Amino acid sequence: MELNKSKIAKRYASSFIDVAESKQYKTLLAQMESVREILKLNPDLIKFSHNPLIDIDERIKLIEDTLKPLGIEAILIGLIDILARNGRLGLFDTIMFFFAKMVQDRVNESVAQVYSVKELDEPAKKRIAECLEQFFKKKIILDCKLDSSLMGGLRVQVGNKIIDYSIQGELQRINSVLKEEG
Numbered sequence: 001m002e003l004n005k006s007k008i009a010k011r012y013a014s015s016f017i018d019v020a021e022s023k024q025y026k027t028l029l030a031q032m033e034s035v036r037e038i039l040k041l042n043p044d045l046i047k048f049s050h051n052p053l054i055d056i057d058e059r060i061k062l063i064e065d066t067l068k069p070l071g072i073e074a075i076l077i078g079l080i081d082i083l084a085r086n087g088r089l090g091l092f093d094t095i096m097f098f099f100a101k102m103v104q105d106r107v108n109e110s111v112a113q114v115y116s117v118k119e120l121d122e123p124a125k126k127r128i129a130e131c132l133e134q135f136f137k138k139k140i141i142l143d144c145k146l147d148s149s150l151m152g153g154l155r156v157q158v159g160n161k162i163i164d165y166s167i168q169g170e171l172q173r174i175n176s177v178l179k180e181e182g
Contacts, residue, residue, distance in 0.1 A: 009091045013098035015095040016079050017106070024073065025103045031072050032096045035080065038066070039092055049084040060084055109139035117145040117164075132158065 020028055039045060045066070049059050060081050067077055083089045104110055112132050114120070120128070125142055132140040136158060147155070153166035 007095060008088065009094035010098045012083070012088070012091065013102055016075075016095070017102045018101055020075060022073070022106065028073060028076055029096075029100055029103060031070075031076050032092075032099065034070065035072065035076070036093055036096060037066065037091070039160070046089050049089045050087055051136050054181065055161060056085060107139070109141060110136060110158050111143050112140045112163045113157045113159075114144045115150060116144065117146070117148055117150050117152055119146065120144055128154070128156070133154065 005122045017025075045063070048054070051059065051061060063080060063084055064077055067080065079095075080089065081096075082090075083092060112129075114125075114128060125144065129140050129142055140158070150166040150168050151171075153169070154163075156163040156168065
């Protein structure tokens with residue numbers, strides 16, 4: 001993605017979070033996911049929103065008529081209207097990404113991607129979340145994924161921080177030490 005588009009999307013997300021109420025954050029994120037699916041399943045909707053041959057108010061009305069019956073919050077429909085009017089509806093995914101990151105910062109939570117060789121049971125997930133919450137001093141939401149290349153153990157990523165307790169990671173560290181000494 002172009003850096004300029006990323007900056008534009010970040011500005012829209014920043015403005016959107018500034019006008020949203022904190023109690024709406026989770027609802028808005030869920031509804032943004034629904035809108036993203038609608039746009040993904042109907043790519044012509046984005047093309048239609050950019051068509052200069054059709055009056056902008058008609059384009060906006062069609063988008064609103066599509067979203068209102070789904071119970072989409074007025075504030076989110078307002079954002080989509082602005083994006084459509086400015087020819088930026090194609091940035092919706094990126095705006096949603098930045099909005100989600102901003103929400104996490106505001107509510108003091110982070111998503112931890114936890115990679116393991118086998119499925120983790122609930123007690124293990126709870127212990128991992130508790131340890132990460134103590135370490136990062138914020139609420140942690142686990143996103144567990146399987147990765148057979150680890151051989152055993154765990155690799156955890158929270159933001160740009162990686163904690164590698166996998167057998168593969170340990171072997172790489174030993175290999176590095178041996179190369180330095182060798």
